[in-house]
Amino acid sequence: MDLNTIGTPISGSFHRIDAQAKVTGRAEFGDDLILTDMLYCKGVYTKYAHAKLLSVHTEAAEKAPGVVCVVTAADIPGAKQFGELYIDQYPLVYDKARFLGDVIAVVAAETQAQADAAAKLVTAEYEELPVLGSPKEAINNEQVINPDYPTNVCGGVHVIKGDAKAAMETADVVVTGHYSTGFVEHAYIEPESVTVIPSRMRPEVTVLGSIQAPYNLRITLHRMLNLPMARITVKPSIVGGSFGGKIESAEALAVRAGLVALKTGRPAKYTLTREESIQESYKRHPIDFDVTLGAKSDGTLVALHVEALGDAGCYINMSPPVMYKTATLGPGPYKVEHVDYNAVAVLTNNPHTGSMRGFGTPQAIFALENAMDVLAAKLSMTPTELRRKNLLGNGDISPCGHKLDFHEVSIRSVMEKAAEALDFDRKYQQYSKENQDPNRRIRRGVGISVSMRGASVGADGNGFDYSRALIEVEEDGSVHVNIGLVDLGQGLRTCQGMMAADMMGVTFDRITMGETDTSRSPSTGACIASRGTFVGGAAIKSACSRIHAIIAQALQIHYGKSVADIRFSNNRVTFGDVDIPFEEAIHICYGLGMPPMAAGDNRVPVLNWDGHFGEPFYTYTYSCNAAEVEVDLDTGSVYLVKMVGSHDMGRAINPTMAEGQIYGGMAMALGMAVMEDLGHNPKTSAIKNLNLENYLLPTAMDFGETIPIIDAHPDPRSASGGRSLGEPATENGAAAIACAINHALGKPGCIHQLPADLDRVFFAANPPAGKEGR
Amino acid sequence: MQVRTYIRPASLADALHTLATVEEPIAIIAGGTDVLVYAREDDRYANSALIDIYGLAGELGQIREERDDLIIGALATHAAIAKSPLVLRYAPILADACRSIAAPQVRNHATIAGNIANASPAADSLGALAVLRAKVGVQSPEGQRELAMDQIIARPYRNNLGPRDLITYIRIPKLEGYQHMFYKLGRRRAQSISRMTLAALLKRDSQGVVEDFRITVGATFPRPMVFPDVDAMLIGIRPAQADLEAVAKALSNKIPEIAGIRASTAYKQPVCEKLCLRILNNLLGGDQQ
The missing domain is CATH 3.30.365.10 (Aldehyde oxidase/xanthine dehydrogenase, molybdopterin binding domain)
Structure with missing residues (x-):
């Protein structure tokens, strides 16, 4: 049985659409990208986990062989901080270093080896501050990490249902225990890599690389690099695993490489070694x-x-x-x-x-x-x-x-x-x-x-839990689906294609899944919170319904008959006594100047809790x-x-x-x-x-x-x-x-x-x- | 990787000539599974002549017999040793140790001499070589000599070889009629740096009297160790449970004695004692659990 051509594709074990490219080594991951004129970046980490940064000396690095520029926080034209919900992360240390993964300067050179060598020449002066190494030590400590949170407590949720204290008294048996967990690293097989390409025409950038949340990244670059969001295009490469890890980590690299790209007018690639990745990327909470x-x-x-x-x-x-x-x-x-x-x-x-x-x-x-x-x-x-x-x-x-x-x-x-x-x-x-x-x-x-x-x-996420997809049916009846929920290696793109085929009423071989491109795929929430299939499917269904409405309208005009009972299934369109191939219906749409295209959207209802x-x-x-x-x-x-x-x-x-x-x-x-x-x-x-x-x-x-x-x-x-x-x-x-x-x-x-x-x-x-x- | 010069000798004679004449500091590379990793960490070889002997496997990679000894060429890979019929017959404990190292890719590429020269205290082959009383054949422009396992390594990651010395073979006296056990304790089951290894050889006569016994602990001391005093505790007797317990105690007591009391001692000393007792019981066909 050829799964690609049977109807109702959902629940079939189709081969992943990226399987061949990946097993043959042809899939292009972040660091595979090489462009003419490209610069290579290297970050310089803070010497201390907690210290005021008094000065950074980049002169020696700037004179080193192959070095084109060195950037620091002073080069950031816009906001100095970024974040998804809380804007408090520094991609480059501005006032003080807050952990050993903070970066004080970025060296860009003609080759990676030159950038690596020159990065060693950057020096800095610090005023060391006491290090808070555990939550117990940090709560109410006189040392404050972020002045907006004077007790160092930065948030929490307190669920209260009933009266646990009183009820505990009525229990026949009560057990107590202390449990603790450690830091856990995402350990995606591909360390972070981001490339920023400046436009030759105007202040504008295109960002490629291993990126989990392209629309979030666009907001960060907009805020920090002072570019209109419409002039920031993000096109994630094939992502070699993420598990939640390539959101802010990728954004910090994009800001640093973006500064280099805008300063030099040349593409800038920033790839982390495994050690750098573990040093600076965020972890699972202990x-x-x-x-x-x-x-x-x-x-x-x-x-x-x-x-x-x-x-x-x-x-x-x-x-x-x-x-x-x-x-x-x-x-x-x-x-x-x-x-x-x-x-x-x-x-x-x-x-x-x-x-x-x-x-x-x-x-x-x-x-x-x-x-x-x-x-x-x-x-x-x-x-x-x-x-x-x-x-x-x-x-x-x-x-x-x-x-x-x-x-x-x-x-x-x-x-x-x-x-x-x-x-x-x-x-x-x-x-x-x-x-x-x-x-x-x-x-x-x-x-x-x-x-x-x-x-x-x-x-707690009321309002931003939306998803959108753009679907265009081409004149030959092939279907192009654009959706910004990125495949992180889990096979999401294949699932989305299967759902699109099922919901459009065509076989899987008719579906082409576009790569995420923020200039083509409408903004949608990120592929986080186990939502890619769930909310992505809803947006695809919405787009398919709208396309079905366009096709129905065209067929009603063309045939002059009621289409009230129209059905789309297995590459056929049927209503009344009409039973035509899907591509014929599409041909009729194009003939009437009604090419079927629609953006689908979905909002998770506002939740009251x-x-x-x-x-x-x-x-x-x-x-x-x-x-x-x-x-x-x-x-x-x-x-x-x-x-x-x-x-x-x-x-x-x-x-x-x-x-x-x-x-x-x-x-x-x-x-x-x-x-x-x-x-x-x-x-x-x-x-x-x-x-x-x-x-x-x-x-x-x-x-x-x-x-x-x-x-x-x-x-x-x-x-x-x-x-x-x-x-x-x-x-x-x-x-x-x-x-x-x-x-x-x-x-x-x-x-x-x-x-x-x-x-x-x-x-x-x-x-x-x-x-x-x- | 930065080096001053890279030299790939065509023969052993050529390699010895190169060693005698080259002026830069010398770094010898065989499989490269350690050297290339170090080179990624820093520029420690930037001023060195890198002499790549991996191409000499024809001359230096053979495993053969020489009268009462087994001769393992310096460039024999761990995979080759693990499946060599000669090793399996005369020194099966070494085959077990080589099979426990890293993962197939490394075992297929890394060489026994490289494992010795790297001098990692956690190197899995060293404990087995120590109980086998292996000798390491070293050639230099001055001539040839043999060093015992506890002589060749000075301390972690420092061997006692001179810059112009080349390990060419390992000599192992053939053993027959021995029972053996190599136990590797790691934090995971492959690609694991050993937390501790135990290597034991035991020979008994038909009456159950121990003719020979050798045991050591690896990944615990700064260099490979042999413990004749512990070995002697079983030789000449038909061991009772109390004797085995005494050996386990004596062996595990070596840990604080030699390595000093460290953070890991609280774990390693009792684990060594328990594992030693378990291994001895297994070898003597006693309590299996």
Whole structure:
């Protein structure tokens, strides 16, 4: 069967449209671009994590061989800061350095080697300031990172539903625990690279490179380089992974390279080495949690109280919306009437933290699910028994007050499928028994975790959750789709094409997906928040409907008949007794001077959420991960024997690619759970593990069996039926793995700090004398 | 990569001549899996003559027997050693160690002499070579000599070779009738810098009396170590559990003794003891867990 020519393409496993170019090496990534006359940039980093910058000396670098110019913050014609929601990031240090990834000058030269050599000649004078290396130290410290936030607290969200404090008193069992997570690097395989090309005609630039959010980047260049937005064109290259990481990171490079391009009139490329990428890019928030969870003796949850403290690093970046997701999604897919969830982010001199796959939830789910296991143990219940008792169902109220009566609340089915695929309940009993034997040094354990994920941004993003697409049907009946939601490597472009074919009523081979180009694709929100398929599909559907209306009007004129029952399907247009090929209908449109073109748009409805009740999100994906591990008590090493990722993403537009997302999500979760560690020093704010030799990611050898499960229930709130998978695929995986390790150790909740590396697991299994584990 | 000159000798004789005559500081490169990484970090070779001997694998890459010894050419790759029938027969512990290094790309390219000369304390082959009592054949314009494993490395990333010395082979006495165990503890299962390695060889007679025993710990000390005092604890006896526990204790006590008390000692010392006991039990067919 040729998938390209069958009707109703949604839910077919089409080959990715970029597969051949990528596997043959022909796809052009950011740094592949080479232009005549191009300059190469190199940044000079601050010497201190926190210091007033008194002066920068660029003279020696300017005289070095091949150097064309050196730019500093003084060269920025417009605003000195940028940011998506909070304008506080400095692409070049202006007054003071706030972390070790801040750049004080950029050298541009004829070759990269010349730029690298000359960058070493830039010197500066500083006045050192005390370094705030942790949120606890930074709160209310007399040293203030950003004067607009005098306590260094830069935002937070406090969910209050019911009266958690009073309700906790009525609980039969109350468990408490402290949990914490570390910095996690996105570690996209392609480090950042941006090229800015100045126009030869007028003050205008075109920006290419590995860019996740082209429209946001345009706003930043507009504000900082004083160019009208209409004179900034952004055309992302093939992006080699992003996971939320190539938004502000790419914008900082675009500003620096843009200064060079405008100053010299020559194209300027700025590519980071892996070390520079890890040094200056933002990370996933480390978050500390104090969890109190109360239940009746039958396991019914009564109240949840969480105090969460996130490390925002030196810039606010996305911290407040990240805390929003921590607080609103952290309580999990459970029926719990009384919730007090306070998530606060604090500025420090650490690497700043922002968008990263999960956006505040992997940490929160790790904390909550471990607390659930501690509670289950106290109640002599198994992890699945306690969860079954409390999972949400149709019509229930979510922990944040959302009445879930608009779609199938499938978390029970999703969890049971995962539990069954892992054989969780049997293994839980078997391993619990086996692990009683003290001579058994290699122990097995199973863990399970559940989550609900708001699709797209939530009520905190009211107003900017829109999407648009431009579709033009050419005279031969081929369809050109332009959409600014960038394919980051996950296969989004292929999904969009499949949805366009389905919604237009043509086969997939008729669809051509344009590359994102801000001068052709209407502005749309960024490909963030697991929204690319969800809101992109809605914009495509809107455009297709408008094109159908144009075609219907033309056919009515042409045939002089009613088109009330017009249908578009499988390359045919039918109404009344007329049944013509799609291309014939298009030919008629062109003949009448009515070429079909339309911009489609979609706005997520304004969500009303007051911190207690309402709609914190529009709709949700339900997910469960179940993991089985082997833990060597003598070394602390953990091996992932088997992992199941079960998800209801509404509808899998392309099941093979959906499974790919699930596999990748598990890999990211394993990294966070057991090995990824920046080697951050809280005294100096320095990072030790600046490359992938030292910052360890899992390899294929670190996985046993992995099983993706798609348990889809199409969502009436989605144009395609599909919701989100990008973040759900990874968000609760680390929790499941940590729970499994704790089961193997026979001590629920005892691994309370991630990553659960060799040392932590070893000491949890072999507590030093006098320090018996919890 | 910046170098003063790049020289690719056509033969071993040519290489020795080059070593004798070149005036710049000398950097010898074989597979380059370490040197090229260092060159990316800084310009440390900018004033050096880079002598690339990788093309001499015909002369220096062979694995052969020489009476009671196994001779492994300096340029034998880790992959070649791991699958060599001679190594598998007479020194299988070295095959295991070579198989545990990095990932296939590196194993296919990196050479055994390079692993020794680089002198990383975490180099996986060194522990196996130490218990095998390997000798390293070194040639220089002055002549030829052999160095024991604990003599060839001074401290982390510093070998005891002179600038005009060239490792040409590794000599390993053939062993038969031995049990062996190479254990690598890493933070992940491939592409992993070892946290600790243990290498052990054991030979018993038909009565179960230990004729020979050798054990060492890698990725822990500044240079490869042999511990005749620990080895002697089992030789000549039919070990009981208490003897194995004593060996594990003695071996793990070497960590603070030699490396001093470091932040990692709290982890490494007990882990070494537990792993040592587990390995000894495995070798003696006792408790498998």
